[in-house]
Amino acid sequence: MTDTFSTRTIDVTTGSSETVHDLTDACMSFLREVALARDGLLNVFTPHATAGLALIETGAGSDADLLAALHQLLPADNRWQHRHGSPGHGRDHVLPAIVPPHATLPVIGGALQLGTWQSVVLVDTNKDNPDRQVRLSFLG
Template sequence: MEPMLFKTHGKREILDITDSIQKRLSSRAAGSGICFLNVLHTTAALTTADLDPGTDLDMLDAFEAMVPHLHYRHPHNPEHVPDHILSALIGTAVTIPCSQGQLVLGTWQRIILVELDGPRTRQVVCNFLPLPD
């Protein structure tokens, strides 16, 4: 279970990782099953989204507006507490059904890594659980 590595380039960023996940899945799975994805960080998240032009920026603006500006008490670095909160709210795991080795996604649905405290190199674990046909 070698983690996949994704480099981000900004403080906050949305990165489409669908094609990379599909490529990893195609090399390991031929039948039907479930793809489990987990980002191994507390200041990043995974979800699915429609990525029409500008939607990524709309999402980042909405995420920013969700977290209040408070006096945070995190001993390590209070400035990135909102990043931890957003990671917990968005979630760090996604489960996607697969059919014949292909991710089953909606027409516009993409798997996205949400960077909340970059730039960094993020690790995503991809596991596949085969199901009987």
């Protein structure tokens, strides 16, 4: 069997507030179309200097906890040298060093192998850019 590479870019609107946007369903839908019961790897990448990807539990408060923790680590104030955009926007440019813009995940039998409570999420603290892209790539 030869390796197959498939890729797709999805558009995500995050709005005008900080958000943790769940991408898990989009990832699983993509794999249903392209993985065809094969083993491989799913790479998730966002080509933005102010957004990242994480694996966390959603819906039980962890998404709000993540944003609160980022506020503690990266306050939205005037300490940042990068100063265009909203007040404190420089912190958004530091975010990808803490929440990276990529994740590579195992796929077995065409199914994404996440833990029971794990979800794939886009983390976006940049209120100035509500339109994001995420590239999903499967190699299997």
